[in-house]
Amino acid sequence: MKTVEEWQGWAAQRGIEIITQPAQVAKLSQDYYHFSPILTPLLADKRGDVVLKPATEEEVIAIAQACVASETFLTVRGSGTGNYGQCIPLQGGVILDTSKLQRVIHLEPGLTTVEPGVKLANLEQQAQSLGWEWRMVPSTVRTATIGGFIAGGSGGIGSILYGQLRDRGNLVGARVVTMTNPVEVIELAGEATQVINHAYGVNGIITALTLPLAPAYPWQAFGVSFPAFVPAAEFGLALGNCDGIIKRLISVFDRPIPSFFTPLREQIPTHQCLVLTLINRPDRLAFTELAQKYGGQVIPLDKPITVIECTWNHTTLHARAADPTWTYLQCLYPDLTTVYKLQEQLGEEIAMHLEFIRLGGKVIPAAIPLVRFTTADRMAELIQLHEAQGVLVANPHTYILEDGGMKTIDREQLAFKQRVDPKGLMNPGKMRAWWEFIK
Ligand SMILES: Cc1cc2nc3c(=O)[nH]c(=O)nc-3n(C[C@H](O)[C@H](O)[C@H](O)COP(=O)(O)OP(=O)(O)OC[C@H]3O[C@@H](n4cnc5c(N)ncnc54)[C@H](O)[C@@H]3O)c2cc1C
Structure with a gap:
């Protein structure tokens, strides 16, 4: 594990934005877990050590490499609107904040590829000018990111037409940065994307997502x-x-x-x-x-x-x-x-x-x-x-992935975690399958 001072030097050398001020780090370590009086005492004091804000996929790769080399825990954060402490680091380490990964990589009628920090409302505005919109958004559409919605959400406004995020067809592709040595970038498509869908960021850092759009109505x-x-x-x-x-x-x-x-x-x-x-x-x-x-x-x-x-x-x-x-x-x-x-x-x-x-x-x-x-x-x-x-x-009073809505161990998700995060550095303490079958 690096010290806060070592992270400061490391980030300065590479021009990556870093936050170390304790009050700010504390704020960026939290989400809306306080909707649950059961989660509140369990999560209120959990903090990361530093927050890193990469602006490009190359910077994400550099952070992943540094975390693997120093065996530092890493937790990805979108806008922190999750309800079950999904982005709360239970064991300290780096918080990777995606708010600078804001690029709309591709937008055509019916389809878009975006970076994970894109705010849902921002893309919707752009798509609507072409006559398209997201198939579904959470009620946090104005604040939440697409990466956080895919990794932490389930459905919302639009689910009466298109079902839920996990339904076949609602996620087309994803790019994922691994926590391996050396770091890899993996492209997933179709059914294979399910391993990162609602996985609480335990198995890879999503750096791009391809999603279908819906015709926009008045x-x-x-x-x-x-x-x-x-x-x-x-x-x-x-x-x-x-x-x-x-x-x-x-x-x-x-x-x-x-x-x-x-x-x-x-x-x-x-x-x-x-x-x-x-x-x-x-x-x-x-x-x-x-x-x-x-x-x-x-x-x-x-x-x-x-x-x-x-x-x-x-x-x-x-x-x-x-x-x-x-x-x-x-x-x-x-x-x-x-x-x-x-x-x-x-x-x-x-x-x-x-x-x-x-x-x-x-x-x-x-x-x-x-x-x-x-x-x-x-x-x-x-x-x-x-x-x-x-x-x-879907029990909202637990931060453990499998104990919420999933109920069972997802073997494919676990196998993917073994492949992309063999040291178990990503969002530790959230995946029951990891400590029951691997550690
Ligand atoms: C008032 C309120 C209303 C809500 N309404 C809805 C609703 O209608 N529908 C719904 O589904 N949810 C809802 N939610 C929950 C939440 O807003 C959504 O799930 C939202 O999409 C999360 O986005 P975020 O950017 O805030 O993600 P965060 O909370 O920051 O992160 C969520 C999870 O995604 C992971 N993650 C984020 N980015 C990445 C990435 N690039 N790579 C890997 N993992 C990543 C994080 O580690 C974390 O585990 C609501 C929450 C609140 C507080």
Whole structure:
């Protein structure tokens, strides 16, 4: 391991930006793990030693070489908006910050190749001028990077049309810098890219990604308010299944969630149940008629981004701003009947928040229900209660890759890690397979 002073000298010689000021390093060592009261005490004091900010792939290679030679741990950071401490270094070392890797390498109708530090909103703006946009973005679209979304995210606005990031076709190619001696640059294409998809940066530094784009539509944001949750949820499902109405987002909120949406407070009834949607503007008549059929009151809303930033995990952000005892779960419910059953069983301990997505060709209620936190044991019980009803829970209260949504050891991901990071230097402590089978 090099000392901080040695890293300073090393970076100065090569003209690579380095941050060593402790308060800044501490800030760049953290993400949004504090949504979880279980992760908070485990991660609050974790820090890297230095932050290096490469501006080119050559500089990434130089950093990888130096880390391998000095056996220094390395953790990659995009914008640090992950929710489970994915980019938090558990054992110190170098934080490789991708914010200067901002190049759009290639952009053509339907396809783009970008460096990993490209902000999702920036590329979307450029692509939209050609009539294209990302297939899906997280609600952190304004801040998150594409590298962080691929390595740490799962889906979001657009998942009702295109499924999730892990679905075949949603990632075309990747360039990966290894932590081997000598360092290599590997090109992955098609199915082979799955090893770095949602891998928390444990198996290589992504320096370029090729992704398919989607045709851009003139999205209009709407709220639809309902006096009760069941018609709101049934409307959400009907809208999801209505092939003639093109939509990018269907989020359904039970009370009291709409009262947490301060940016929408002037525009929506806050004490009703609410559906937030993005609809292809020419489809608004069919959309309004469908909403009315379910007894909903349609409210056109000004700005898609304001609506986006109330959905997905921004809902949890708003809830916690109003009352920090709220936390959350991430669920795939098999159907709405199961949603209603769990609501009845758990009462005010949860507040239901659905995000309809397309999964294997079917519209299903994914969800990020708010949970009133009491103890870690009760959270484990709640997860068991859900699983007993056939709900798939991606536990957001763990920083271990396999214990979140994956549940099983991914042998291919592990084999790729052995190939590209044989010393286990990348984001140590995050991959169960590594310490169970290799170390
Ligand atoms: C309010 C809020 C709302 C959110 N909404 C959503 C949502 O709708 N959908 C969703 O999927 N997620 C969501 N998230 C989680 C998070 O915003 C996304 O996953 C986001 O895409 C992460 O991007 P980032 O640049 O911040 O990555 P970071 O948090 O910096 O990193 C995420 C992971 O990627 C790894 N990584 C980053 N760059 C590279 C690279 N170049 N090579 C290798 N590994 C790399 C890091 O090591 C880390 O493990 C939300 C989070 C918050 C706080």
